[in-house]
Amino acid sequence: MIFERSVLGYLFRKLAGRKQAQENQDTGAYQGANSKELNASHGTDSKQTNTNQRTGAPGQVFKAQIIARNYTLAAALLFGTQGIVALLGAIDLIIPDLPSPIPFEYGRSIHLGLAVLWPLIGTMGMVYYFVTEDLDREIFSPRLAKWQFWLVLAASLSIYASLTFRLGRGREYLEGLPLSYAGISLALGLFSYNLMRTLIKHKQRITPAAMIMTAGSVLLLMFLIPNILSVTNPIADEATKFWVVHAWEEMAFELTTSGFLASYLKNTGLAAKKDIEKWLYLEAALTVAAGLFGTGHHYYWIGFPAYWLLVGFLFSFLQLIPVALLVLMVYKGLKKRPQLGNRQKLTLALILSSMLYHVTGASLLGFIITVPWINLYMHGTYITSGHAHLALFGSLGFLVLGGSYYILSRGTQPDRKTYRRGIMAVLALNVGLLTMSTALIIAGFLQAYRARYLGMNFMEVNLQLNLYLSARAAGGAIFTSGDLLLTWQILKAWRKSKNAVS
Amino acid sequence: MRLRTFALVSLLLVAAFTGANITSWKLPYPMPEDAQEGKAVWQKHNCVSCHTLFGNGGYVGDDMTNILKRRTAEDVQHYLTNPPVMRPNREHLHPALEPGEAEFLTSYLRFVGDIPTLGWPPEPRGAKQ
Numbered sequence: 001m002i003f004e005r006s007v008l009g010y011l012f013r014k015l016a017g018r019k020q021a022q023e024n025q026d027t028g029a030y031q032g033a034n035s036k037e038l039n040a041s042h043g044t045d046s047k048q049t050n051t052n053q054r055t056g057a058p059g060q061v062f063k064a065q066i067i068a069r070n071y072t073l074a075a076a077l078l079f080g081t082q083g084i085v086a087l088l089g090a091i092d093l094i095i096p097d098l099p100s101p102i103p104f105e106y107g108r109s110i111h112l113g114l115a116v117l118w119p120l121i122g123t124m125g126m127v128y129y130f131v132t133e134d135l136d137r138e139i140f141s142p143r144l145a146k147w148q149f150w151l152v153l154a155a156s157l158s159i160y161a162s163l164t165f166r167l168g169r170g171r172e173y174l175e176g177l178p179l180s181y182a183g184i185s186l187a188l189g190l191f192s193y194n195l196m197r198t199l200i201k202h203k204q205r206i207t208p209a210a211m212i213m214t215a216g217s218v219l220l221l222m223f224l225i226p227n228i229l230s231v232t233n234p235i236a237d238e239a240t241k242f243w244v245v246h247a248w249e250e251m252a253f254e255l256t257t258s259g260f261l262a263s264y265l266k267n268t269g270l271a272a273k274k275d276i277e278k279w280l281y282l283e284a285a286l287t288v289a290a291g292l293f294g295t296g297h298h299y300y301w302i303g304f305p306a307y308w309l310l311v312g313f314l315f316s317f318l319q320l321i322p323v324a325l326l327v328l329m330v331y332k333g334l335k336k337r338p339q340l341g342n343r344q345k346l347t348l349a350l351i352l353s354s355m356l357y358h359v360t361g362a363s364l365l366g367f368i369i370t371v372p373w374i375n376l377y378m379h380g381t382y383i384t385s386g387h388a389h390l391a392l393f394g395s396l397g398f399l400v401l402g403g404s405y406y407i408l409s410r411g412t413q414p415d416r417k418t419y420r421r422g423i424m425a426v427l428a429l430n431v432g433l434l435t436m437s438t439a440l441i442i443a444g445f446l447q448a449y450r451a452r453y454l455g456m457n458f459m460e461v462n463l464q465l466n467l468y469l470s471a472r473a474a475g476g477a478i479f480t481s482g483d484l485l486l487t488w489q490i491l492k493a494w495r496k497s498k499n500a501v502s
Numbered sequence: 503m504r505l506r507t508f509a510l511v512s513l514l515l516v517a518a519f520t521g522a523n524i525t526s527w528k529l530p531y532p533m534p535e536d537a538q539e540g541k542a543v544w545q546k547h548n549c550v551s552c553h554t555l556f557g558n559g560g561y562v563g564d565d566m567t568n569i570l571k572r573r574t575a576e577d578v579q580h581y582l583t584n585p586p587v588m589r590p591n592r593e594h595l596h597p598a599l600e601p602g603e604a605e606f607l608t609s610y611l612r613f614v615g616d617i618p619t620l621g622w623p624p625e626p627r628g629a630k631q
Contacts, residue, residue, distance in 0.1 A: 096591045096592060104551070105548045105551035105560075106548065109548060109551055166548075168548055170545030170547065170548045170549065170551075171545065172558065172559055175548075215512060222516065232538045233529055234533075234541060235527040235617065236523075236527040238556060240523075281507070285511050288512045293515075298558075300620060301557055301619045301621075302619070304527065305526055309620070311522075377624055380557030380565055380623075382561050451626075452626065454626055455626025458565070459563075
C-alpha cells in the first residue's frame with residue numbers, strides 16, 4: 001500500500017509537474033499575446049512586442065523559431081553550394097574535354113537535386129517560424145522539429161553523396177536513390193504531423209496563413225510519396241515526376257509562399273490583418289485547383305489523352321489569377337511606404353525580386369509556352385530551361401532567401417556597409433539570373449526554329465549555340481558571385497544574431 | 503471562403519486530379535519484359551541528363567522518343583556499344599553500354615516510340631515547304 005502510494009504519488013507529482021510546465025509554457029505564450037492585445041488597445045503597433053522594427057531586437061522567441069534557424073541556415077549554405085556546382089556545369093558545356101572528377105550528366109543531376117531541396121529545407125524553417133508567429137503559440141513538439149531537421153538534412157546530403165559516386169536512378173529532379181526520398185518523405189510526414197497537431201492544439205487561434213502553410217506542407221508530402229519508387233509504366237513515371245516538378249512548385253510551395261507573405265506582412269505591421277486575410281482562402285483554393293490541373297501542360301506529349309491539351313491550357317491560364325492576388329497582397333502591404341530598417345529593406349529586396357519573376361518568368365512566360373501549338377515546338381529546348389531558372393530560383397528561391405535572411409537576422413540590424421553588400425548581392429543575383437535566362441531563351445528559340453521547325457539536325461544546331469551558352473556561363477559567374485556574397489552576409493547575420501535570439 | 507470549405511475543396515480537387523491521372527496513363531499494350539529492362543538501363547546510365555524522352559530531360563542531346571523511326575535498331579546498338587567522340591569534344595566519348603544493355607535499351611525505345619504522343623516530336627514544317 002505504501003509502495004502503491006509512493007508510485008502513485010510519484011506519478012501524480014510527475015504529471016502535475018508536466019501540467020505545471022505546460023501551463024507555464026502556455027502562459028508564457030499567452031503573456032505575449034496579451035501584451036500584443038494590450039498594445040493594440042493602446043493604439044501601438046502590436047508586433048513591436050515581438051520584434052522591434054527599428055532596432056530588430058527580438059521580443060518573445062519560441063523554440064520553433066530557434067529551430068527554424070537551423071533549417072534556414074542549411075538552406076542558405078546549400079544555396080551557396082548550388083551556385084558553384086551550376087557554374088561548373090555551365091563551363092563544362094562550353095569548354096571541350098574539360099577534365100572533371102564528376103561527369104556532366106551527374107553534375108547536372110546534383111544541380112537539379114539541389115535546386116529542389118534547398119528551397120524545401122528553407123521552406124520547412126519558414127513555415128515553422130511563421131506558423132508560430134501567426135498563432136503566437138509554440139508548435140506541438142519542438143523536439144520532433146529538431147529530429148526532422150537532421151533527417152531531412154541527412155537524406156538530402158545522401159543524394160549529393162550518392163550522385164558524386166555516380167549512383168542515382170536517372171529520374172530528372174528526383175535523381176537520388178529511393179532510400180533518400182523515403183527519408184525526405186518521413187521528414188515531411190513528421191513536419192505535417194507536427195503542424196497539424198499544432199493547429200489542433202490551438203484551434204481557436206487558427207489563422208488563414210497558418211492553415212494554408214500547413215496545407216502546403218501536407219501536399220508536399222502527398223505528392224512526394226508516389227515518387228519514392230519509380231514505376232515501370234513510362235507514362236505514369238513521367239506524370240508522377242511532375243507531381244514534384246510542377247505540383248510542388250506551382251501549388252504546394254505557392255501555398256507556403258502565400259502563407260509566409262501574409263504572415264510576414266501582417267506580423268511586421270506592414271499591412272492590416274483584414275486586408276491580408278480577406279481573400280487568402282479563396283486565393284489558396286484557386287492555387288490548389290490551378291496548380292494541380294495546370295500540371296496538365298506537362299502531360300501534352302507523354303501519352304495522355306488529348307483532353308489534357310485543353311485542361312492543361314485552361315488551368316495554366318487560371319494560374320495567373322492567384323498570382324495576381326498574391327501581388328495585390330504585397331502591393332497593399334507596401335503602398336503606405338512605411339519607414340523601414342535595413343534588415344526589412346534587404347528582406348523586401350529579396351521578396352520583391354521574387355515577385356518580379358513570379359509575374360514575368362514563372363507566370364507570363366510559363367503561360368505562353370503552355371499554349372499547345374507553341375509548346376509543341378518550344379518544348380524540350382533551352383527555353384524550358386530558361387523558364388525553369390526564372391520560376392524555380394527567380395520565384396521560389398528569392399523568396400526562401402528573403403525568409404531565411406529575415407529569420408537568421410532576427411534581433412540585429414545590418415550596418416550601412418553590410419546592407420550595401422547585401423543589396424549588391426541581390427543585384428548580382430538579378431543581373432546573373434536575367435543574363436542566364438535570356439541567353440537560354442535565345443538558344444531555345446534557335447533550337448525550336450532550326451531543329452523543330454526547319455528540320456535541321458539537332459546536334460548540328462546545338463554546335464551553333466556556343467555563343468549563347470557562353471553568355472549563360474558569364475551570367476552564371478555573375479550569379480555565383482552574388483550567391484556567395486549573399487550567403488556570406490546571411491552567415492554574418494546568423495553569427496551576429498546568435499546571442500540575441502538565444 | 504472559410505477553413506472547412508477550403509479543406510474540403512482541396513481534398514476533392516486532389517482526389518479528382520489523382521483519379522484523372524490514373525485513368526490517363528494507360529499503355530497502348532503491355533510493356534514487354536525486355537523493354538522494362540531497357541527502362542532500367544536508361545535510368546541506370548542517367549541518359550535523361552543529356553537526352554529527352556517525350557521532350558523531357560536534358561537539352562544537349564537529341565530527343566529519343568521516336569529515334570527508331572529515324573535509325574535502325576542495329577545502328578542505335580552499334581552507336582551505344584562503339585560510342586563515337588561527342589562533338590565539340592575531341593576525346594570525350596559518348597558513354598558505352600554492354601551489348602545486352604544496348605539491346606534492352608533499343609527495346610525500350612521501340613516501346614516508347616509506339617506510345618501515342620499527340621504529334622510529338624513535331625514534323626518539321628519548313629522542311630516540307
